[in-house]
Amino acid sequence: MAIAIRRVTKRFGDFVAVDNVSLAIASGSLTALLGPSGSGKSTLLRIVAGLEHPDEGDVSIHGEDATGLPPQERGVGFVFQHYAAFKHMSVRDNVAFALKIRKRPREEIRDRVGELLRLVQLEGLANRYPSQLSGGQRQRMALARALAAEPRVLLLDEPFGALDARVRKELRAWLRRLHEEVPVTTVLVTHDQEEAMDVADRVAVMNEGRVEQTGKPRDLYEHPANEFVMSFVGPAHRLGEAWIRPHDLEVRQEPNGTSTEAMVERVVHLGFEVRAELVLEDGRRVSAQVTRNEADELELREGQIVFVRPSRTHVFSAVATPPGHS
Amino acid sequence: MAARLGLRFAALGYLAGLLAFPVGLVFWRTFEDGLGPVWNAATNPEALHALWLTVLIALIAVPANTIFGVVCALVIVRDRFHGKTLLNALVDLPFALSPVIIGLALYLVYARTGWFGGWLVDHGITVIFALPGMILATIFVSLPFVVRETVPVLREIGTEQEEAAWTLGASPLTAFFRVTLPAIRWGVTYGIVLTTARAIGEFGAVSIVSGSIAGRTETLTLHVQQRFQGFDLTGAYTASVELALLALITLLLMTLLRKETPVGDSDSPGDEALR
Numbered sequence: 040m041a042i043a044i045r046r047v048t049k050r051f052g053d054f055v056a057v058d059n060v061s062l063a064i065a066s067g068s069l070t071a072l073l074g075p076s077g078s079g080k081s082t083l084l085r086i087v088a089g090l091e092h093p094d095e096g097d098v099s100i101h102g103e104d105a106t107g108l109p110p111q112e113r114g115v116g117f118v119f120q121h122y123a124a125f126k127h128m129s130v131r132d133n134v135a136f137a138l139k140i141r142k143r144p145r146e147e148i149r150d151r152v153g154e155l156l157r158l159v160q161l162e163g164l165a166n167r168y169p170s171q172l173s174g175g176q177r178q179r180m181a182l183a184r185a186l187a188a189e190p191r192v193l194l195l196d197e198p199f200g201a202l203d204a205r206v207r208k209e210l211r212a213w214l215r216r217l218h219e220e221v222p223v224t225t226v227l228v229t230h231d232q233e234e235a236m237d238v239a240d241r242v243a244v245m246n247e248g249r250v251e252q253t254g255k256p257r258d259l260y261e262h263p264a265n266e267f268v269m270s271f272v273g274p275a276h277r278l279g280e281a282w283i284r285p286h287d288l289e290v291r292q293e294p295n296g297t298s299t300e301a302m303v304e305r306v307v308h309l310g311f312e313v314r315a316e317l318v319l320e321d322g323r324r325v326s327a328q329v330t331r332n333e334a335d336e337l338e339l340r341e342g343q344i345v346f347v348r349p350s351r352t353h354v355f356s357a358v359a360t361p362p363g364h365s
Numbered sequence: 366m367a368a369r370l371g372l373r374f375a376a377l378g379y380l381a382g383l384l385a386f387p388v389g390l391v392f393w394r395t396f397e398d399g400l401g402p403v404w405n406a407a408t409n410p411e412a413l414h415a416l417w418l419t420v421l422i423a424l425i426a427v428p429a430n431t432i433f434g435v436v437c438a439l440v441i442v443r444d445r446f447h448g449k450t451l452l453n454a455l456v457d458l459p460f461a462l463s464p465v466i467i468g469l470a471l472y473l474v475y476a477r478t479g480w481f482g483g484w485l486v487d488h489g490i491t492v493i494f495a496l497p498g499m500i501l502a503t504i505f506v507s508l509p510f511v512v513r514e515t516v517p518v519l520r521e522i523g524t525e526q527e528e529a530a531w532t533l534g535a536s537p538l539t540a541f542f543r544v545t546l547p548a549i550r551w552g553v554t555y556g557i558v559l560t561t562a563r564a565i566g567e568f569g570a571v572s573i574v575s576g577s578i579a580g581r582t583e584t585l586t587l588h589v590q591q592r593f594q595g596f597d598l599t600g601a602y603t604a605s606v607e608l609a610l611l612a613l614i615t616l617l618l619m620t621l622l623r624k625e626t627p628v629g630d631s632d633s634p635g636d637e638a639l640r
Binding site: 090187 | 525526528529530531532533534535536539543544547548550
């Protein structure tokens, strides 16, 4: 295990930010800590980096107990949401910082910085200052800076959170490729479930300071452990005792045994997919996701009466164990 | 348009009438009778000593207040403890108190008959009517500037850059000198300029603790007053011009330092305070 977190608790006054969390992160993996704001994911990441100290529990990095180590001695690279660029230094000096601190020979620094700038596609901008870069460029510079000292673990705290949607998507794909090229164990904190599913090979879902479930993105989506994971990882609706995903709702023009009558309130075209927002007989609202072809066949339009039947539901017992599937 | 022009003239007129005109008049009156009398007044031993004393006191008080000011700003911004409000209020005390009261307070503590002065005199240290007292008084009156200019800049940069430096292997001290200090340098510089101006111009507190002994404990400001009261107007004007020149040199040094900073760094937080 690259990182082992054991029974870690962190309180800020009366607020329990991280509540008895245990988590193991495999070497070479790209793990996402996914959760809403205030779920403790950033605090947990900062504890791994040594920027916060846990009240209880311990953290080990590559088998070595790191709980008492200062951030300088943990061999971690950390990337902040707002870049934390050294504004008074050029891009080159930012990236060279860790190497200069370690007093490496001048030629080695020059070569390594050149190599890193190529890796993050900033070769031409070495003499610029952070204020002359776009947000995406600044974050790539911050990544190169964090990679310079060859960290054993790379920690990314909402790295794309301050960027606009298009740049965010580009950087996600780029990060995925970078991880294949430089397979350093990476932990990414995000509140964006799509980002977590897209980038990470494992996801730990956090809520109110606890880890709700850990698994591959697909497992979390298809076999959520409880109602929180069901509703946070992907869209979900509650129908009575059961939970349902919008694409698991069959829409027909004719009634069919167990189906329920619904009125189409709104039709939203999302490119390949079409989302129909429906009002059921009893006034509850659900949405159904169908392909464009299906929508055309159904001739979906506002005010239309359709018949819906869930093809798959998830039922969770009150104790949140174990997940049931129909 | 007319309204804006009116405002502009009002602002300029106010500054010209209240500041530029009287200061300009000093320069004009100084050189009224040519350079000869000015040179004589400037090079007489008492005037030279006063100039040296003013520079010496500034050279000690300004670095002292710069170091204290940055440390104090770090404590105010980064630390959480009971009594922080009190510390914050104490820093502003020299702004609130008249310098004369500060001089009297120092006198009460350090004079031969004061609380502490007797013991010091027994150990061969004279504070009042001597250089140490004048330095203490100057440090006291010019203490808040660096703190007040540094606190907002420090607050604005936050702790992320410093934390980033730690994770990159920099010790807390290295991180401070290579990352935090450069990031707050314009706030600190502006504080230094204000501290210097205040230290050079200090009159009230120093006049009480120094005793104004010509050629021994007389700074330039005290020298101006002595000459003025002795009807030596040329002497008073000359010393005034020297004071003004010292202030100009400080401002000039700061402008030169600013020019040497990289272009791309123009959005560093401290700039706001200087524009």
